[in-house]
């Protein structure tokens with residue numbers, strides 16, 4: 322293989338290219354990134370959360386009793402907040418019994434770590450004033466305990482700390498009343514003190530850190546299909562997800578579980594800020610998934626036109642919430658949550674893979690136009706519909722062309738072969754039209770071969786990053802045992818994090834990004850198109866450091882030698898950091914190897930079979 326570089330034809334490319342797509346799917350939020358350890362803390366789980374109407378999926382989910390002469394029920398008279406209508410009434414006749422929460426597949430605790438516990442209590446019997454809080458190990462051993470006193474006739478919140486005496490991945494949290502009587506209990510919460518960046522109501526530190534290491538330039542959230550729901554009643558409304566936790570509106574997650582909204586819009590914005598990423602919230606385009614009607618089920622429908630003004634206002638208010646001065650209504654709400662400074666929102670996604678119909682178009686354009694009229698500086702990212710078998714983006718693009726939507730969101734999940742054969746997907750895109758945000762893409766699978774096909778495809782995306790300004794892989798997180806969608810970027814359980822090889826590819830692209838693309842002609846000593854397509858190359862310069870990054874993908878089953886005259890762009894600095902990701906095509910767990918190397922004097926590079934190689938040269 323020989324490569325001719327054309328440094329004089331270097332072109333500016335997007336410095337926003339690598340980001341992540343966070344969808345609350347696969348228990349990515351509750352039981353995942355959101356560090357809350359208590360499941361169903363608010364007794365709001367409902368039979369309707371589950372399509373299967375699993376009879377155990379109700380307000381008592383994850384809770385059980387131990388001991389004698391103790392009973393409980395869920396009540397809803399005078400709750401803490403109307404949005405949190407249910408709470409537990411625990412009746413003790415003889416002390417000793419406990420109400421126990423099993424967490425999300427257990428409560429994982431670590432020896433010596435501090436946990437912040439909080440609960441709201443109300444003494445229904447004046448006697449029932451105190452409760453002991455215990456962390457119990459899998460075998461029943463007490464790992465920590467403390468007693469809370471002072472429940473009164475009105476709801477009162479208590480905060481205490483617990484330090485675990487041992488590590489246990491399947492501990493439980495127990496509440497043991499100290500006196501006979503009836504005690505009302507709600508908002509039972511346990512967080513590790515060490516959340517990501519120490520945030521209150523924060524995120525799981527190890528998971529958030531793994532995400533940060535990709536160096537995502539942006540985070541798209543909260544979905545995917547979660548953003549538009551599977552019926553009008555299931556649309557994700559950002560206003561339901563901010564403010565005090567007990568005032569947020571939990572709801573059915575369309576992926577078949579319960580969404581507390583504890584990880585809500587404030588926390589999403591804060592996370593973005595904490596990792597230096599631009600927030601890219603996605604709101605429904607006034608229609609739920611595929612324009613499904615009120616209850617879903619394929620009925621065509623959208624938010625009734627009589628309610629659209631309010632819906633449009635909600636979208637406008639979101640921008641005020643993110644960016645408004647604290648004197649504004651929604652800016653003040655943000656400040657009340659502890660962030661007086663604006664979040665500097667620059668992008669908003671409107672719609673997700675929607676079916677392009679009149680119902681959609683009318684509502685979508687109402688929102689796009691209202692946002693642009695009030696906030697011309699905000700980049701509106703439209704949707705061009707799904708890219709399934711038998712569909713394409715034509716109708717969505719026709720609207721974007723006509724209405725001059727600045728950027729559109731494309732999605733595709735395909736085979737590795739598709740990615741290999743479509744490296745030129747964006748080469749012919751008209752540069753005068755909307756920019757592209759490749760919001761979801763993945764080769765279907767989690768092997769090295771899949772990851773290499775993505776690395777190869779991304780060389781083509783970098784080449785076209787004058788028009789493709791942002792790209793994010795399939796859903797970011799998936800909890801083992803609760804995975805509804807594959808592939809995902811990072812699999813995890815309560816104690817382990819298992820990044821895929823695709824994660825390593827994303828991280829390499831995130832860490833070794835550039836803002837100038839240096840075109841190159843690649844010649845391969847064969848006429849076999851299938852062989853030629855298995856070699857990919859992309860050369861970028863990072864203006865800030867002046868560094869040159871060469872990315873090389875070899876998807877052939879044999880090693881190959883590549884000759885490239887890098888001297889013209891790297892001068893005499895032949896020392897490079899070399900990163901190689903290689904293995905057998907079916908491998909699922911590989912880490913990149915990194916070393917400092919010297920470029921061979923004749924400019925020859927050896928590329929291993931099935932490998933992704935990156936060379937980073939110091940700027941001059």
Ligand code: AHR
Nearest residue numbers: 545546547673674796806
């Ligand atoms: O990522 C899973 C789903 O795939 C998303 O919700 C949707 O946008 C896409 O079809």
